[in-house]
Amino acid sequence: MVGTPGLFNFRGKSEKRRSKSMSVGNGSVLEGSAAGNEEAADGTQGSDHPSDLPESDQNEKLRQIPCYEDLCHDFDSDMEQMKEKFAKLLLGEDMSGGGKGVSSALALSNAITNLAASVFGEQSRLEPMTAERKSRWRKEIDWLLSVSDCIVEFVPSQQKAKDGSNMEIMVTKQRFDLLMNIPALRTLDTMLLDCLDSFKDQDEFYYLSKDATDEEKGNSKRKDDKWWLPTVKVPEQGLSDAAKKNLQSQREAMTQVLKAAMSINAQVLTEMEIPENYLDSLPKNGRASLGDSTYRSITVEFFDPNQFLATTDLSSEHKILDLKNRIEASIVIWKRKMHQKDGKSAWSSAVSYEKRELFEERAETILRILKHQYPGIPQSSLDISKIQYNRDVGQALLESYSRILESLAFTVLSRIGDVLYADSVARNPSQATSKSPANPSSGNDNEKSNLMTLSDLLTWSGDLLDNDFEDSKDCKDDLSKDMDEKNLNVATSKVSYLESLGGVRSPKERH
Numbered sequence: 001m002v003g004t005p006g007l008f009n010f011r012g013k014s015e016k017r018r019s020k021s022m023s024v025g026n027g028s029v030l031e032g033s034a035a036g037n038e039e040a041a042d043g044t045q046g047s048d049h050p051s052d053l054p055e056s057d058q059n060e061k062l063r064q065i066p067c068y069e070d071l072c073h074d075f076d077s078d079m080e081q082m083k084e085k086f087a088k089l090l091l092g093e094d095m096s097g098g099g100k101g102v103s104s105a106l107a108l109s110n111a112i113t114n115l116a117a118s119v120f121g122e123q124s125r126l127e128p129m130t131a132e133r134k135s136r137w138r139k140e141i142d143w144l145l146s147v148s149d150c151i152v153e154f155v156p157s158q159q160k161a162k163d164g165s166n167m168e169i170m171v172t173k174q175r176f177d178l179l180m181n182i183p184a185l186r187t188l189d190t191m192l193l194d195c196l197d198s199f200k201d202q203d204e205f206y207y208l209s210k211d212a213t214d215e216e217k218g219n220s221k222r223k224d225d226k227w228w229l230p231t232v233k234v235p236e237q238g239l240s241d242a243a244k245k246n247l248q249s250q251r252e253a254m255t256q257v258l259k260a261a262m263s264i265n266a267q268v269l270t271e272m273e274i275p276e277n278y279l280d281s282l283p284k285n286g287r288a289s290l291g292d293s294t295y296r297s298i299t300v301e302f303f304d305p306n307q308f309l310a311t312t313d314l315s316s317e318h319k320i321l322d323l324k325n326r327i328e329a330s331i332v333i334w335k336r337k338m339h340q341k342d343g344k345s346a347w348s349s350a351v352s353y354e355k356r357e358l359f360e361e362r363a364e365t366i367l368r369i370l371k372h373q374y375p376g377i378p379q380s381s382l383d384i385s386k387i388q389y390n391r392d393v394g395q396a397l398l399e400s401y402s403r404i405l406e407s408l409a410f411t412v413l414s415r416i417g418d419v420l421y422a423d424s425v426a427r428n429p430s431q432a433t434s435k436s437p438a439n440p441s442s443g444n445d446n447e448k449s450n451l452m453t454l455s456d457l458l459t460w461s462g463d464l465l466d467n468d469f470e471d472s473k474d475c476k477d478d479l480s481k482d483m484d485e486k487n488l489n490v491a492t493s494k495v496s497y498l499e500s501l502g503g504v505r506s507p508k509e510r511h
Contacts, residue, residue: 105396116404261406275389286330
């Protein structure tokens, strides 16, 4: 092990200095060390520390230290993994070295996304992570986030000169958005792992194997589109009060985590520039983007967003995403037209500035509702385009880290909902034929409160839709009340809908 003995040599020298100081203060040590001093004259006897042995014997002595070989092997293995990861980042994932790789920002975003996918997987059960997976996650995410320590900005500072006068100088400090949000995201990360750890040794519910028969599954058989997830089984009389209280407490905590992660992710996406290739792909006016029917519904004199959504086909994820894409595109078009007042511009229009601003506000309102009623939909074309062409490494770190935490929090909430649904079915078997875990809609009031959908948990009151999207402030207030002891700070600001852009899944198109 080249270089390792030197480390132990350094320790040996410090320990020798410490032993000398002890001898000065203890006469008995001096009296009893005469024989040892005589043996030390030849430099090879009377010493047990590796650093006092000839170099040829040092490695043999070090190998006798318990677990020494394992520690060295782990250290070398970690070093090789780190070298490989950062080599891929430098090459932009182009292992040929031909310079055809992606940008550093996208390579880092991909690395964080891929790490989360390999460590957490689908998280189909409420159970703690294994020690190995947890150790790998913390170690490798620290490697990737260490890049943020080198992203700095100049700030003014005071320095006292030798003559006693004060002068202003510029010093480097970690960039403000990273300084505020990286610690917040680390806290959310810890809360997620703590939530999973809270289900250690629980014996109230368990999961059937995938090969379980329908008879074994009974009323707990899943009736939604996620048939591949394991079926939850609870006692015949349902969960105990203590187990339900723990589930509800964890659900509330995960809701706060999800809201905070969504807020940070949306803010970062808002600050990313819209790529030129996305702008080039847009039609010349909002009507062409929305379609005649949707455009007429938004531009009527009296507009009701809830009525609009009630009359729109949102029966599948694809249709929801398509509506979101078309509305986002129309908002970008209208914003550009409001900023480009030159009548000769290809983006100019006969529609007045005031009307275009009104249409934009209506479209933003629809997107706010969609965002909170369907938090699990894939990322929009605008989001994917921003991530793909973003060149800011700091923003790439914040966006990818917040996105995977958002995704994991969403998944954990869904798994908690599965267990609460199984408990509800055990207490009232008739509910198994009337609703699925994803959309509980019947049962008594207590059951309804226990089986709130994720949409119910995340949807703010209708009054907030009349304000300028103050969710970030609400989220920050909630977190400051519930998690003061964790010193969680979320750097957010009040902006229009483009703050709310974001999703819980990885971009589907990256290259």
